[in-house]
Amino acid sequence: MISIFKFAVVVFYLIAQMSVLAERDISVIFDKCSAQRKEPDNQYSSELPLCILTAMEILNNNGAVNKKNLEELLLLRYKNQTFVNNLIDLCAVEQPNPGETAYYVFYTCWITPYESLEDAKHMIAFLSCWYPKYKSSEKIKAAQNDIYKCFLEKINIMDKNGEVNKEAVLQIMKASENKKLTDAVIEGCVTKKENPLETANNIWKCINM
Ligand SMILES: *[C@@H]1O[C@H](CO)[C@@H](O)[C@H](O)[C@H]1NC(C)=O
Numbered sequence: 002m003i004s005i006f007k008f009a010v011v012v013f014y015l016i017a018q019m020s021v022l023a024e025r026d027i028s029v030i031f032d033k034c035s036a037q038r039k040e041p042d043n044q045y046s047s048e049l050p051l052c053i054l055t056a057m058e059i060l061n062n063n064g065a066v067n068k069k070n071l072e073e074l075l076l077l078r079y080k081n082q083t084f085v086n087n088l089i090d091l092c093a094v095e096q097p098n099p100g101e102t103a104y105y106v107f108y109t110c111w112i113t114p115y116e117s118l119e120d121a122k123h124m125i126a127f128l129s130c131w132y133p134k135y136k137s138s139e140k141i142k143a144a145q146n147d148i149y150k151c152f153l154e155k156i157n158i159m160d161k162n163g164e165v166n167k168e169a170v171l172q173i174m175k176a177s178e179n180k181k182l183t184d185a186v187i188e189g190c191v192t193k194k195e196n197p198l199e200t201a202n203n204i205w206k207c208i209n210m
Pocket of ligand 1: 081082083084087117118
């Protein structure tokens with residue numbers, strides 16, 4: 002259910018979303034910012050998010066989030082005031098500098114589509130573990146178990162000592178509509194491994210089955 006691949010489809014999603022918004026302005030901003038990119042192949046660069054969000058006045062020039070404008074944009078998609086308010090509390094979190102804030106807000110508030118608030122909590126916890134610590138694909142590969150551990154701790158599936166919250170793992174596995182869940186599979190998924198990193202890696206495989 003939670004997959005790093007979600008992040009790989011962002012550009013396609015963004016383009017699809019623009020026609021839904023039917024706002025020519027956004028499309029113009031996107032084209033202009035894309036054309037200006039100095040590092041077009043670096044998906045971890047904050048230059049595109051920073052350019053787009055600043056032009057849309059979702060980020061002020063000093064790097065602060067303009068929540069009123071963000072709310073307007075998100076209401077176009079979700080059409081649910083309570084959900085949008087809750088989402089903004091989770092996602093409009095300012096980071097150490099405007100570039101990082103732009104990257105974070107771009108992916109957590111806007112580009113990643115959410116089915117529910119629970120879904121949003123998981124995805125945002127994942128992203129906040131994944132970024133800004135690891136800004137290149139090599140580093141991400143090397144740090145994968147670290148990211149899983151950080152994420153699983155954040156959503157209270159595991160504690161710092163690698164103790165597993167079995168009920169929580171089960172809930173997530175059941176929600177993923179996996180039909181092959183036998184008792185043996187479940188037992189394998191909630192077993193504590195040699196160290197917290199390996200336990201996290203094991204749980205991660207299970208919840209992505
Ligand atoms: C709106 O969002 C809230 C919070 O996620 C949710 O509890 C509620 O059911 C939603 N309302 C509708 C009509 O979908």
